[in-house]
Amino acid sequence: MRNLVLISLLFLLSESCAVSLFNNRQQYEMTDVTWDETYMWFRNLDSYSLFNASVTMRKNHTTGIMVIHPLPVGGHKVVFMTEFGLKIFDMEFNDTGDLKLHYCMPALNRKPVIKVLGSDIGMITGNGITDRFLSALYDRQTGDVIYRFRSKRKRYFHIVGSETRKVSSVIRTSSTFRKVRADFYGKGGNLPDSILLEHDHMNLIIKLTHINETRSTSHE
Amino acid sequence: MHRLIILMLLVRICEAANVCAQDNHVLMRDVNGFKTRLEAMSEEVETIESDFVQEKQLSVLTDKIISRGSFSFRKENNIRWEYIEPYHYLIILTGNRIYISDESGQSQYDLESNRMFQEMNRFISGCIQGEILKNDIEYQIEYLENENEYYVKLVPNSGMMREMLNEIQIAFDRNDMTVMRITMVEPGGDYTRISFVNKKLNTEISLEKFSFN
Numbered sequence: 001m002r003n004l005v006l007i008s009l010l011f012l013l014s015e016s017c018a019v020s021l022f023n024n025r026q027q028y029e030m031t032d033v034t035w036d037e038t039y040m041w042f043r044n045l046d047s048y049s050l051f052n053a054s055v056t057m058r059k060n061h062t063t064g065i066m067v068i069h070p071l072p073v074g075g076h077k078v079v080f081m082t083e084f085g086l087k088i089f090d091m092e093f094n095d096t097g098d099l100k101l102h103y104c105m106p107a108l109n110r111k112p113v114i115k116v117l118g119s120d121i122g123m124i125t126g127n128g129i130t131d132r133f134l135s136a137l138y139d140r141q142t143g144d145v146i147y148r149f150r151s152k153r154k155r156y157f158h159i160v161g162s163e164t165r166k167v168s169s170v171i172r173t174s175s176t177f178r179k180v181r182a183d184f185y186g187k188g189g190n191l192p193d194s195i196l197l198e199h200d201h202m203n204l205i206i207k208l209t210h211i212n213e214t215r216s217t218s219h220e
Numbered sequence: 221m222h223r224l225i226i227l228m229l230l231v232r233i234c235e236a237a238n239v240c241a242q243d244n245h246v247l248m249r250d251v252n253g254f255k256t257r258l259e260a261m262s263e264e265v266e267t268i269e270s271d272f273v274q275e276k277q278l279s280v281l282t283d284k285i286i287s288r289g290s291f292s293f294r295k296e297n298n299i300r301w302e303y304i305e306p307y308h309y310l311i312i313l314t315g316n317r318i319y320i321s322d323e324s325g326q327s328q329y330d331l332e333s334n335r336m337f338q339e340m341n342r343f344i345s346g347c348i349q350g351e352i353l354k355n356d357i358e359y360q361i362e363y364l365e366n367e368n369e370y371y372v373k374l375v376p377n378s379g380m381m382r383e384m385l386n387e388i389q390i391a392f393d394r395n396d397m398t399v400m401r402i403t404m405v406e407p408g409g410d411y412t413r414i415s416f417v418n419k420k421l422n423t424e425i426s427l428e429k430f431s432f433n
Contacts, residue, residue, distance in 0.1 A: 067285065085274060
């Protein structure tokens with residue numbers, strides 16, 4: 001019984017903490033607009049896109065190329081590899097956001113690492129997150145709309161720019177008060193120009209910059 | 221049933237003959253001769269300049285990811301590897317230092333302080349100069365050839381390495397013994413192939429090309 005009370009208290013605390021991100025009554029007001037999936041990046045793509053990627057995890061820093069490929073059945077395949085082509089990890093997110101790990105190089109292949117990287121990359125591709133819409137807030141100062149979602153015991157806040165009608169930021173909060181923020185920079189379309197993802201409680205930063213590629217066929 | 225037996229027999233015949241139907245590779249007849257020629261080339265060549273085309277084949281993609289760049293080598297242990305398109309990435313290995321310049325900035329490392337870069341240096345220079353073929357402790361080596369090239373397959377012995385690479389294939393030009401292409405095959409069949417084109421041997425390459433400034 002004691003545990004139940006404690007858990008309930010913790011839950012209430014976490015709820016209030018999550019809401020407190022946008023609780024300035026003068027700045028925000030509830031709005032009855034509904035979510036539109038076209039606000040998300042990486043939708044309606046017919047081929048892969050390439051990003052220069054840098055991942056800083058604690059004292060380790062690595063750069064490489066990230067391939068984000070839409071799957072015909074929904075969801076995305078994400079491959080991170082060195083510039084020389086050696087695969088670092090290969091993940092697949094289905095349309096409900098479930099992660100399937102196809103490969104991870106031995107030095108990184110630890111359950112906690114995969115869990116964190118999977119959550120973060122999943123936050124960028126956005127699969128399965130926006131299925132459970134809770135409410136929306138209107139930002140009087142910027143004209144942005146903040147959409148609240150709950151998915152897999154985590155809360156997500158998608159901030160949609162008033163001009164671009166695209167997600168400019170995604171904030172993820174968990175019951176342990178940890179916060180992760182991904183900022184998307186771009187002028188519209190289906191692909192962002194760059195993405196910056198940061199954790200507030202640990203040194204984990206993922207930076208992606210879109211590579212403008214002229215597709216050509218293989219020389220062989 | 222008959223068809224199945226015939227098919228199995230054909231597979232066996234191909235295996236027995238060690239024939240790779242795609243490139244008509246057969247077992248190398250004179251492995252020692254090949255090694256002698258490679259060693260002589262390695263002695264004679266002071267510099268190599270080349271362009272390269274890198275193809276990345278991922279099973280989920282219908283197109284290969286193509287990148288291009290230039291490669292320079294100057295004895296001893298000076299390697300410059302520069303990707304020009306579709307992204308910029310420069311790596312210089314010189315002596316026991318490594319310099320990397322990419323979109324996120326520039327960095328320098330001491331090779332001895334970083335095992336991964338040590339291995340990378342050993343692998344790249346080993347492939348280019350053929351030193352890797354002396355390493356029959358870490359690799360099982362199979363020697364093949366066709367009319368245009370010598371073709372060597374290296375299968376890593378270590379389980380850790382095999383989790384990353386199933387096989388490394390190096391094709392050497394029969395005429396000048398330089399590396400024509402390196403293919404790194406991953407578990408699952410995805411691969412990276414780097415083909416060297418417009419090769420120039422023993423041209424003057426200034427040491428400045430390998431400086432970090």
